[in-house]
Amino acid sequence: MKRELTLFPALLFQLLLTVLACTGCQSCSDSDPDTSGEEPKPEEGIHTYKAPLYWSVYEYCWLLEQKGVPAEQMDITEAEWDRIIDWVARDLKPYGYDMLCTDGFIPMIADDASGYMTRYGSMPLKKLVEKCRAKGLKLGIYDNPLWIHGADNIPVKGAEGVTFGDLKYKQGDTVLNPGESDRWFSWAVASHKGTREYIDGFFKHFADMGIHYIRMDFLSWYEDGQDRGMGKVGRGYGRDNYEQALKYICESAARYEVFTSLVMPHLYRNAELESRYGHMVRIVADTGNGGWAHFSDNDRRKSYGTWPNCMNMFDGFVYWSKVSGRSKVIMDGDFIRLNTFATDAEKESVISLQLLAGGPVTVADQYHSIGDNLRFYQNRELLALNEDRFAGKPLSGNLLDAKNQIWYGQLSDGNWIVGLFNRENSAQTRSVTFSELGIKGKCQVRDLWKHADEGEADRLEVRLEPHACKIVKLTGM
Template sequence: MKQMIFWTMALAMTMLCSSCKDEVEMRYPPKYELPELPVVEGIHDGVKAPLYWSVYEYCYEQSAAGVANSDMDLTEQQWDEIISWVATDLKPYGYDMICTDGFIPMTAKDESGYMTHYGSMALKDLAAKCKAKGLRLGVYDNPLWIHGPRNTKIEGTDYIFGNLIYNGSSAVQNPTTQDLWFTWVVSTQPGAQEYIDGFFKHYHDLGVDFIRMDFLSWYEDGKDRGQGLVGRGYGREAYGRAMAYIAQSAKKYGIFTSLVMPHMYNDAEVEARYGNMVRIVADTGDGGWNHTSTHDKGRSYTNWPNCKNQFDGFVYWSHIAGRNKVILDGDFLRLNKYATEAEKQTAVSLQLLAGGPVSIADQKSTIGNNTSFYTNSELLALNKDGFVGKPLSDQLNDKQNEIWYGTMSNGDYIVGLFNRGDQSATVSVNLSQLGISGTLKMRDLWKHADEGNISGTLSATIPAHGCKIVRLTNK
């Protein structure tokens, strides 16, 4: 009996410790050996997070309504209406791009073999429509996906697309598993570097300078925490080499790279080195406060997605971000899915204080009166400045991660007090903890109001799910 009691207590303690470990400790991705890879100089220099509109919500809602991807599309008239709306209502505030996403068929219809159409719309025509309104076109595609016929010639080589596909000669992580959905380029195959270079040249020639590339974790090891094994997994060396080739060609052609669904192994060694921007949170999905703060709050995982909500993701990866470093991407915002003005202010503020993009997914038909939250010029000045803030703590279950701060290029300080709780709360910070001293002039960036002088301690009563963002200026 004593032995049974002992083992029962031991099991209980083990379960308790495991639970605490999952909820409290920062579970960073494991280390994996990486071969020596090329250095690509200057890919982060002077690069700031984009402000743009995405077709994501339209596609997501169509899919939720049961529309098959093969039947999903946008007509030319719909695109014209979108472009006109973005150019009129959003572009004056810095939102200078629209971007495609997945869902809608992506097809290759010319001899290049690269993607030429998004649904029924030719990308060259879509790019021209955007340009005519002073907008840029961003494209959701991956230079490791093959769209065209297998016998398509890779320009500048004697190889064809078919030579890039796995043929059993290279080691993979899951040799008995077939790839789901995608035909991948094996970066260690001859011709792969030229294929990737041709991809970026293709988009450069179309006038596209932003590529959002998805499902990178599936390529690296074929694992998806939600779906299990989803592919062969081409290994750390192939993944690293592919990212190096991508960085080289993207830099060559002046194209911004947005990396989506990466595992971020070795403390984001590959992604931070070779990508302009990297997703650090699960998909937006239904959006709202769940996406911003509550989804698996306080937990981290060792593979993608390392965090399930935006706030945790920005906190967890804050140590790799900064001016002239990789940009952290919290995925799309759908402000029409938030319950209160306080939540909407927090959702926009968090992105901008973390130096991330603001990517609007609301449609003209769903955005309602939320445009004003996206177009707060005093907050958008952070993006224009290239500002990247930090949390006071980068631990997930530390309340001090709800205090963010940083310095503008002119020396002004930005401080954000957040309240992720469900009740109003007083949030305070001694400015000396942030490296701020003296007496400063304070301005509230949501109230658009000067609030006198401050020294010593900043304290405010913050509504549930709300924030207070201030700019502190030397008198």
């Protein structure tokens, strides 16, 4: 017994030396499985971004289209880009608008060995990135990692023996609309070998340029080949392919730290997939002519089961508020063209709702169409909501209930924001008692458009002119 007790410390010491020597050994780490837990899913914890503030080319291009200019002839000259960038840097960047973004319309050209987009019309993307960077701005890109721009014989990096052509539809693929052809786009089918690597190459391509915002469009056309306004518009690759594609997109976006904006999704099953895999989703039809119609009146009080689900911003934000919130997917109300609104009250309302709903403020006005409207984009007290990642809710999510014109929510510092809106064509009284919102006692009230303190109260009641709003901050609870 005495002999055994003497040997035990020596054996223990030898075992300890063996363990220390083995730490980090390649052969052991390769052969022994990691039992610490499953690898984190790429979609977990992705909702950490605030909504972007930026300028878009949308109005510039849309007006050309209305004039009948063919897409292949649309372009923005380098001199015009310089004027745009200088204007954004001077008048918008000091207020937090730190990015410019391309859109559709203008040809997206792949003209190098990568097969991915390198030019937007005549402008090389690398040059455009550098022009923006020189002014302290970023560049976002309108493109879709499921679109194939390059030639069929270009090899997919990381997928041996696979070319771009192999990613496209093949006879025998299961689709929802057999016999249909895809309009406008050559899609990469998620179930095909190499699509994962193609998507990863897409994100790496842009991230290497310094581009970390991708606005990807026509997702409904990929999922089921249906458009509520146009009917069948493609083969429709099915829910499983759509989810697999979004998984790949989410995985690579996380790897390269790219913000993903999902555009034209059907949002089936309460945006189940889009909320899980994307940072931001469109919840309204295209801006088009803009104005009060797109903000509040188009097909008012209606929602549809397919894209476009809502035809005006206000209904879109109300209806989809059920999936939004701090640390949740961001709702995108599409572009703002303040020059198309009739009154100052309307302009205050459209800016206010984006920020109360936690959405982006996307300026589509141009330096020569903005007029005297810059001041509405430059309200620092309201823009502070964006920096806080504030995402409020309507008092009612029912499109038929007038209480959806009352919005509220809590800032990260514990203070509250309350917004009263009047969507009607006549003056209306709006009122709310703070206790209805879960706020106890009286608060100090500050009007964020008037930039004025209004004393202490435990309720708000205000007579609003047509299309007007009142946005207040409550403190001192």
